[in-house]
Structures are given as C-alpha cells and as structure tokens.
Amino acid sequence: MTQEIGDVEISHVSTSTSEQAANTIMEIDDDANVIHNECSKGVLRKSKSGRWSSAVVKVKPLKSSWERKMRLKANLENVKKMQQEVRNKLAAKKAAKIEARKEHERRQKENERKAEIVQVIKNTEKLKKTKKKQLRRIEKRDTT
Structure with a gap:
C-alpha cells in the first residue's frame, strides 16, 4: 500500500500488527489528565504511565530557598x-x-575506726618483748 503526500511517497506494510498500530489513536482527557489509547476495535485503554500517582518520579529541586535553609539551620x-x-x-x-x-x-x-576497740600501749618496754607476729598487728595512730 503506497500513499503520496505532496512530493513524499509513504509505503505501508499490511500486516495485522502494523495495521493496529496505524489505526491506534491517542486521546488526552482534559478532566482526568489521563491518556487513552483507542485501538481499531474502538476499545479505550489507559496507558500504564499515568495510572498511579506514585508512579510519577518526583525530582528534588536543585536549589532550596534561603528561608528554608535558614529554618533548617536554626532547627539544627x-x-x-x-x-x-x-x-x-x-x-x-x-x-x-x-x-x-x-x-x-x-x-x-x-565510723569503723571509731567503733574499733583500741588499747593504748604506754609502756614501750613491752614492745621490745613482743613477738614479730604481734608486732605486725600493732598499728601506730595519732591519739590526740
């Protein structure tokens, strides 16, 4: 199948898939902002790209406003x-x-020191006579 438009000649291959593609009409519904595809049979189909709002990729802006930056800085x-x-x-x-x-x-x-029973040795001669084991137990303290 050949078609002439002005000086250009366009040829179409007549297979079933190419005829469907040639007969597909795209409509944009202004109310719902949804693209509908109409096949040769007249059936409306939604395209998958605009089906869900979560499918839309939201891009972060390159620059944020000065007020926002200052708010974030103060908050931090x-x-x-x-x-x-x-x-x-x-x-x-x-x-x-x-x-x-x-x-x-x-x-x-x-408190432990106050509670101890202490015997003061006034005669130093006794210390010379005592054995080494007993001398090890004796502690020198300030009695004032």
Whole structure:
C-alpha cells in the first residue's frame, strides 16, 4: 500500500500488527489528565504511565530557598543545644552520684575506726618483748 503526500511517497506494510498500530489513536482527557489509547476495535485503554500517582518520579529541586535553609539551620542549632543540655544533665548526675559514693565510703571508714576497740600501749618496754607476729598487728595512730 503506497500513499503520496505532496512530493513524499509513504509505503505501508499490511500486516495485522502494523495495521493496529496505524489505526491506534491517542486521546488526552482534559478532566482526568489521563491518556487513552483507542485501538481499531474502538476499545479505550489507559496507558500504564499515568495510572498511579506514585508512579510519577518526583525530582528534588536543585536549589532550596534561603528561608528554608535558614529554618533548617536554626532547627539544627536548637536540636544541638538540646542534646548538649541533656548530656550536661547526665554528666552532672553521674558526677553527683560518684561524689556521694566517695563521701559515703569516707564516712563508713571513719565510723569503723571509731567503733574499733583500741588499747593504748604506754609502756614501750613491752614492745621490745613482743613477738614479730604481734608486732605486725600493732598499728601506730595519732591519739590526740
């Protein structure tokens, strides 16, 4: 099949698939923004490309606005300040807990010393006569 349009001659191959392709008409529905394909039999079919809104690839813009950048920067600074405050609070709690534990241990040792039964040796001659085992148990302390 040959067709002449002006000076150009167009030839068509008459096979069943090429006839369907030649008879396909595309319509754009303005109300729904959907492309319909009409085959030679008159059946309307939707094209798959515009079927779902999720199928459309959304591209991130190359540049964001200055106000948006400043909002993001301020938001990030606020988040960092809050994180630092939380860290400082946790560090202060930990330091207070360690300090309280040290104070408790110090008081406990002091109380143990007060509770000990101590015998003061006034005669130093006794020390010369005592055995080495006993001398090891003897502690020197300030009696004032």
